[in-house]
Amino acid sequence: xxxxxxxxxxxxxxxxxxxxxxxxxxxxxxxxxxxxxxxxxxxxxxxxxxxxxxxxxxxxxxxxxxxxxxxxxxxxxxxxxxxxxxxxxxxxxxxxxxxxxxxxxxxxxxxxxxxxxxxxxxxxxxxxxxxxxxxxxxxxxxxxxxxxxxxxxxxxxxxxxxxxxxxxxxxxxxxxxxxxxxxxxxxxxxxxxxxxxxxxxxxxxxxxxxxxxxxxxxxxxxxxxxxxxxxxxxxxxxxxxxxxxxxxxxxxxxxxxxxxxxxxxxxxxxxxxxxxxxxxxxxxxxxxxxxxxxxxxxxxxxxxxxxxxxxxxxxxxxxxxxxxxxxxxxxxxxxxxxxxxxxxxxxxxxxxxxxxxxxxxxxxxxxxxxxxxxxxxxxxxxxxxxxxxxxxxxxxxxxxxxxxxxxxxxxxxxxxxxxxxxxxxxxxxxxxxxxxxxxxxxxxxxxxxxxxxxxxxxxxxxxxxx
Numbered sequence: 001x002x003x004x005x006x007x008x009x010x011x012x013x014x015x016x017x018x019x020x021x022x023x024x025x026x027x028x029x030x031x032x033x034x035x036x037x038x039x040x041x042x043x044x045x046x047x048x049x050x051x052x053x054x055x056x057x058x059x060x061x062x063x064x065x066x067x068x069x070x071x072x073x074x075x076x077x078x079x080x081x082x083x084x085x086x087x088x089x090x091x092x093x094x095x096x097x098x099x100x101x102x103x104x105x106x107x108x109x110x111x112x113x114x115x116x117x118x119x120x121x122x123x124x125x126x127x128x129x130x131x132x133x134x135x136x137x138x139x140x141x142x143x144x145x146x147x148x149x150x151x152x153x154x155x156x157x158x159x160x161x162x163x164x165x166x167x168x169x170x171x172x173x174x175x176x177x178x179x180x181x182x183x184x185x186x187x188x189x190x191x192x193x194x195x196x197x198x199x200x201x202x203x204x205x206x207x208x209x210x211x212x213x214x215x216x217x218x219x220x221x222x223x224x225x226x227x228x229x230x231x232x233x234x235x236x237x238x239x240x241x242x243x244x245x246x247x248x249x250x251x252x253x254x255x256x257x258x259x260x261x262x263x264x265x266x267x268x269x270x271x272x273x274x275x276x277x278x279x280x281x282x283x284x285x286x287x288x289x290x291x292x293x294x295x296x297x298x299x300x301x302x303x304x305x306x307x308x309x310x311x312x313x314x315x316x317x318x319x320x321x322x323x324x325x326x327x328x329x330x331x332x333x334x335x336x337x338x339x340x341x342x343x344x345x346x347x348x349x350x351x352x353x354x355x356x357x358x359x360x361x362x363x364x365x366x367x368x369x370x371x372x373x374x375x376x377x378x379x380x381x382x383x384x385x386x387x388x389x390x391x392x393x394x395x396x397x398x399x400x401x402x403x404x405x406x407x408x409x410x411x412x413x414x415x416x417x418x419x420x421x422x423x424x425x426x427x428x429x430x431x432x433x434x435x436x437x438x439x440x441x442x443x444x445x446x447x448x449x450x451x452x453x454x455x456x457x458x459x460x461x462x463x464x465x466x
Contacts, residue, residue, distance in 0.1 A: 022353060024308060024360045026301055027367040029294065034280040034378060039385040057461050059177040059452060062273040065265060068180050071253060075176045076169055078254025085165035092161040096154040102147050146309035153302025160295035166288030170460040176252050177452050180265065183245040185445035186238050187264035192437045193235045200228040200430070203413075207423070220423045227427065231434070272447045277385065278458055280378060286459030287377050293370040300363035307356040311349070381457040387450035395443040402440050405433040 056062035060069030076082055204224045210216035242264070250260035284290055412429035415421040 022308065022311070022356060024304055024356060026304060026360075027364045029297055029367055030371050030374065032281055032284065032374065036279060037277070037382060037385055039382060039389065056273060056275070056455070059173055059455055062275070062451065062455065063177070063181075063448065064271045065180070065269070067265060068177060071180065071249070071262075072173050072176050074253045074255075075172050079172045079252060080254060081168050082165065082172055083254075085161070085168040089158070089161045089165055092154070092158040096151070096158045099147070099151040099154040102150070141315045143315055144309045144312035146306050146312070146314075149302050149306035149309055153299045153306060156295045156299035156302060160292045160299060163288040163292035163295060166460075167292060170288065170456055172252060173460065174452050174456045176249065178449055179245050179249050179252065181270065181445055181448040181452070183242060183249070183262070184265045184267040184270060185441055186242040186245065188267035188441045189438055190235060190238050190242065192434075192441065193231055193238065196430075196434050196437075197228065197231045197235065200224070200231055203426075203430075204228055206417075216423070223423065223427065227431070267441060267444060270448055272444075273451050275451065275454055275458065277454070280381070283377055283381065283459060288459065289373050290370075290377055293366070293373040296366045297363070297370055300359070300366040303359040304356070304363050307352070307359040310352050310355065377457065380453070384450060384453040384457040387446070388454055391443065391447040391450045395440065395447055398436065398440040398443045402433075402436045405429070405436040409433040 058069060058072055060066065060072050204221070207216050207221050207224050211218060211221045246260065246262055247257040249262055250257040253260070278286060284294075409429040409432070412421060412426045416423060416426040
């Protein structure tokens with residue numbers, strides 16, 4: 001009777017110790033207050049009422065380029081950052097499996113023989129006199145849910161790793177498309193420079209002939225020669241930048257730069273897509289980086305729950321059985337034992353409290369990181385919307401400037417040949433044409449890059465690809 005009272009007293013003491021577990025108030029993720037963008041979207045980017053905002057399957061399809069689609073596909077398979085993200089999913093899945101395994105019974109088995117060396121016969125030098133076999137089974141009842149909390153936390157971390165892979169893939173896709181567009185724009189600008197260099201060289205030849213005939217001065221010839229050399233210098237600079245885009249693309253696609261070959265695409269062949277714009281609340285389910293940050297809040301909350309439940313006692317059941325035989329031919333004697341262990345944390349509460357405070361701090365950190373991701377995503381969407389509209393307006397204006405500059409340069413050349421204007425007027429007209437054509441190519445590049453930024457800001461393809 002006294003033994004039972006002592007056992008009951010210990011159980012009550014353990015439960016009382018667990019009941020004194022500290023309470024922790026979890027930090028709450030901030031609510032999204034924005035319902036519309038400050039920059040009004042153009043009619044072509046507004047989805048129909050009641051329908052989800054539609055975006056292309058990928059940026060290659062958006063720009064109408066099968067080659068870009070192929071590059072994006074190769075990058076998503078071979079890019080190093082995407083490979084690292086896949087490896088982290090594998091690690092998170094393993095940790096989730098470990099947490100699930102902690103909730104299953106633990107079964108161990110053992111068996112053995114013992115013998116001595118004898119001198120009886122050469123064919124049977126050992127005398128096996130004893131044999132045994134045993135099985136142990138233990139199971140943690142997890143009365144207060146500590147193991148379940150750990151399993152939930154690891155499950156949320158697995159979700160976060162999967163969303164991280166989606167976010168990494170979206171970044172890589174955007175980078176591939178951006179370099180592809182930059183390469184096309186650089187090739188177009190070099191082509192424009194080649195044409196202008198050819199015209200400048202022809203004009204230099206004419207001025208040289210006129211200077212030899214006494215109809216032009218050495219200064220006129222020198223100025224034209226300087227302009228020609230400046231154009232050739234600009235071409236070398238753009239050609240170097242074009243080479244760098246090839247090596248940068250090789251890294252993104254996961255291939256060796258010396259063996260990587262990529263012909264620039266015609267810039268005008270890349271169509272500017274009109275993408276539907278989702279309202280701010282939809283970003284919470286469209287952007288993988290926001291979803292990853294939200295999953296980390298849930299994981300951190302699970303860690304806090306597990307750290308708090310560690311203050312409660314643990315009850316584990318065990319059963320073991322062993323069979324022994326004095327000889328291999330003798331009868332097997334079996335012994336079975338059952339037991340229960342109640343473990344209560346009484347003297348290590350300082351360590352448990354430290355673990356709980358650390359987990360609580362990590363939970364607060366996860367909320368702050370979520371807030372950073374949320375604010376950054378909203379800012380990126382605002383910037384992308386502004387860039388789309390401004391780039392569209394700039395290109396429209398520059399198209400008008402190019403047309404006027406072409407007419408002006410043609411008339412200035414004719415007037416100079418007929419002696420109706422001076423060389424400086426011709427230089428000014430030629431320079432304005434060069435600048436206008438180059439600026440128009442850059443404006444088209446900016447429109448394509450703004451579409452890339454908008455695609456990424458809206459969370460990429462929706463629903464997300466598996």
